[in-house]
Amino acid sequence: xxxxxxxxxxxxxxxxxxxRAGDRLELTGLLDLRVVAADGxxxxxxxxxxxxxxxxxHDGVQLGRLMLAGRFRLTDTLTLNAVAESYADGDVQPxxxxxxxxxWRPFPTRPVRFRLRAGAFYPPVSLEHRQVGWTSPYxxxxxxxxxxxxxxxxxxxxxxxxxxxxxxxxYNGDVALVGGVYGWNDxxxxxxxxxxxxxxxxxxxxxxxxxxAHEHLYTExxxxxxxxAGVAWRHGEALEVRALHYDNRADxxxxxxxxxxxxxTRFTSVGVRYEPTDxxxxxxxxxxxxxxxxxxxxxxxxxxxxxxxxxxxxxxSAVRTACRCATIISRTGRTAASIRTTRPxxxxxxxxxxxxxxxxxxxxxxxxxxxxxxxxxxxxxxxxVRASPTGRRSWPCDTGSRSRRARLRIDAIGGGV
Amino acid sequence: MTRTVDPAAGxxxxxxxxxxxxxxxxxxxxxxxxxxxxxxxxxxxTPVPGVxxxxxxxxxxxxxxxxxxxxxxxxxxxxxxxxxxxxxxGTSVEFPNSDHVSHQVYxxxxxxxxxxxxxxxxxxxxxxxxxxxxxxxxxxxxDEMVGYIxxxxxxxxxxxxxGGAARLREVPPxxxxxxxxxxxxxxxxxxxxxxxxxxxxxxxxxxxRLKDPLRRSPSPRPGRVDWDxx
Numbered sequence: 001x002x003x004x005x006x007x008x009x010x011x012x013x014x015x016x017x018x019x020r021a022g023d024r025l026e027l028t029g030l031l032d033l034r035v036v037a038a039d040g041x042x043x044x045x046x047x048x049x050x051x052x053x054x055x056x057x058h059d060g061v062q063l064g065r066l067m068l069a070g071r072f073r074l075t076d077t078l079t080l081n082a083v084a085e086s087y088a089d090g091d092v093q094p095x096x097x098x099x100x101x102x103x104w105r106p107f108p109t110r111p112v113r114f115r116l117r118a119g120a121f122y123p124p125v126s127l128e129h130r131q132v133g134w135t136s137p138y139x140x141x142x143x144x145x146x147x148x149x150x151x152x153x154x155x156x157x158x159x160x161x162x163x164x165x166x167x168x169x170x171y172n173g174d175v176a177l178v179g180g181v182y183g184w185n186d187x188x189x190x191x192x193x194x195x196x197x198x199x200x201x202x203x204x205x206x207x208x209x210x211x212x213a214h215e216h217l218y219t220e221x222x223x224x225x226x227x228x229a230g231v232a233w234r235h236g237e238a239l240e241v242r243a244l245h246y247d248n249r250a251d252x253x254x255x256x257x258x259x260x261x262x263x264x265t266r267f268t269s270v271g272v273r274y275e276p277t278d279x280x281x282x283x284x285x286x287x288x289x290x291x292x293x294x295x296x297x298x299x300x301x302x303x304x305x306x307x308x309x310x311x312x313x314x315x316x317s318a319v320r321t322a323c324r325c326a327t328i329i330s331r332t333g334r335t336a337a338s339i340r341t342t343r344p345x346x347x348x349x350x351x352x353x354x355x356x357x358x359x360x361x362x363x364x365x366x367x368x369x370x371x372x373x374x375x376x377x378x379x380x381x382x383x384x385v386r387a388s389p390t391g392r393r394s395w396p397c398d399t400g401s402r403s404r405r406a407r408l409r410i411d412a413i414g415g416g417v
Numbered sequence: 418m419t420r421t422v423d424p425a426a427g428x429x430x431x432x433x434x435x436x437x438x439x440x441x442x443x444x445x446x447x448x449x450x451x452x453x454x455x456x457x458x459x460x461x462x463t464p465v466p467g468v469x470x471x472x473x474x475x476x477x478x479x480x481x482x483x484x485x486x487x488x489x490x491x492x493x494x495x496x497x498x499x500x501x502x503x504x505x506x507g508t509s510v511e512f513p514n515s516d517h518v519s520h521q522v523y524x525x526x527x528x529x530x531x532x533x534x535x536x537x538x539x540x541x542x543x544x545x546x547x548x549x550x551x552x553x554x555x556x557x558x559x560d561e562m563v564g565y566i567x568x569x570x571x572x573x574x575x576x577x578x579x580g581g582a583a584r585l586r587e588v589p590p591x592x593x594x595x596x597x598x599x600x601x602x603x604x605x606x607x608x609x610x611x612x613x614x615x616x617x618x619x620x621x622x623x624x625x626r627l628k629d630p631l632r633r634s635p636s637p638r639p640g641r642v643d644w645d646x647x
Contacts, residue, residue: 023519023536023537023538023539024536026518026519073519073536076521076532076534077521077557105557105558107521107523107532107557108523108525108555108557109525109530110525111525113557163560165555165560167553167555167563168525168526168553168555170600170606170607172563172600172632174560234560234561237561
């Protein structure tokens with residue numbers, strides 16, 4: 001029988017308040033409380049198989065997120081940024097930092113401006129997370145693609161961006177090349193292999209685990225740095241296109257004393273955000289890659305995982321059926337409505353090693369999901385009502401709007417897998 | 418009095434602006450003696466606001482100042498307001514920053530390179546623009562912020578208002594070169610020039626209509642929030 005989840009969450013008081021201490025420190029706080037009524041299997045966060053964040057054991061008032069983000073200006077061009085968060089959901093670490101990095105942005109003296117980041121931060125993949133603390137102004141949970149990015153990916157290293165500033169050449173837009181080198185991301189793929197795709201708003205913290213992955217997620221097992229390289233194009237304020245290739249270059253045979261293996265994870269991500277009018281936002285992202293572990297020494301327990309989570313509006317091949325992930329947000333005055341469709345695909349296949357090809361333990365899953373949402377926002381309060389049918393299909397997406405001030409939101413989520 | 422300017426007769430010659438249709442319109446009753454009113458319309462006939470209009474007098478004419486030695490370029494909702502500002506050479510421009518976030522205004526335009534951090538609660542001096550030319554402004558924190566300051570030696574300048582009209586007062590008789598510049602204008606690469614003979618016997622109106630559509634204008638969105646997330 002399909003697991004069914006019906007959750008009604010009323011969000012109370014989710015203000016993001018900005019305060020300053022002098023002219024050097026800028027603080028942003030967010031308190032997100034929800035009243036949850038859920039009927040579903042035990043969440044992955046509590047050791048179960050459920051793919052939603054809250055389950056039937058979480059009826060009542062729950063903490064959605066408590067966040068404090070700070071930006072401290074060391075010099076005119078150098079800032080220290082840090083984001084501390086708490087989710088109070090049984091994580092081995094109740095609170096901690098999700099990001100902490102230095103950001104150096106020298107003033108441009110020519111049409112190319114450089115930017116250097118060093119520390120721990122998110123790779124520039126998501127088009128949804130546009131607000132302080134890597135939060136989304138669009139939906140409560142994010143797409144499966146960016147949920148995964150939030151759960152298992154953090155750049156602990158450096159990133160260099162070179163941006164051509166088009167305004168000085170008469171073009172309202174710019175083009176950026178970005179590249180990063182990092183370590184401590186050999187565990188990326190653990191949660192994906194264990195649970196598969198999910199749609200939540202629960203990113204990981206720098207220290208500690210998440211769900212079944214109790215140990216530290218961000219570890220270095222093989223001493224090999226990873227890299228990513230990408231390009232971004234902004235055209236006015238209407239269009240932004242990003243493409244990025246990520247490879248943690250992990251040695252899939254490396255492991256620690258507890259036999260936690262390194263996951264070789266690589267993917268290519270492409271995303272488009274288009275806002276044709278002031279009231280409509282279209283977003284679509286595609287990610288295609290693979291992650292695998294233990295090709296040389298793990299024996300018969302080894303396996304490979306090929307992932308094709310989101311392929312919006314793409315002509316796909318017949319063999320590698322991909323999925324669609326797109327969001328449309330429409331605003332009319334103070335009312336916003338959004339539609340999102342996601343079809344992540346996970347195919348688990350046995351790996352080939354030493355010239356032989358195994359043929360067992362092959363599985364795949366292709367959950368479909370879609371959600372309709374409508375919200376009404378005022379300056380001081382924000383209310384959204386979301387309703388989705390239940391059944392064999394999954395409807396775990398949700399949405400909402402955020403305001404810098406207090407808000408009230410009612411969410412109804414229905415789903416089944 | 419309304420002067421009728423016939424393009425075919427050469428009273429107005431489009432120089433480097435062949436894509437612009439020049440037309441004449443009856444001068445509104447509000448115009449006064451010595452005033453030149455320049456009206457700019459898009460291809461579909463709607464007014465084009467926020468466009469710089471400069472009248473440059475004949476060569477050898479005595480230098481004059483408009484009398485305005487200070488100006489203001491604000492920052493509101495992560496935008497430069499106004500987006501286009503025209504000032505006399507030597508004018509000091511204030512950047513007050515009405516936003517609740519910090520900005521770091523810069524320019525590397527040859528006419529006036531500068532760097533100006535705008536932090537709340539921290540004083541910052543005005544910026545003087547000693548040389549004529551176009552100065553493109555940016556913000557080192559918010560890349561989507563773009564502003565323009567057109568510095569000119571001519572005292573006869575204005576920007577078009579919401580009705581697409583720019584009024585230039587106390588213009589002495591003579592032959593002038595009219596320069597129209599706006600970041601959204603596609604015709605002529607954004608800069609249009611023509612000539613105008615000011616007779617000095619009454620107000621004049623020069624109506625211009627663009628041939629190409631305007632570039633897309635970035636506009637504020639409802640509920641605009643902190644996009645510079647980290």
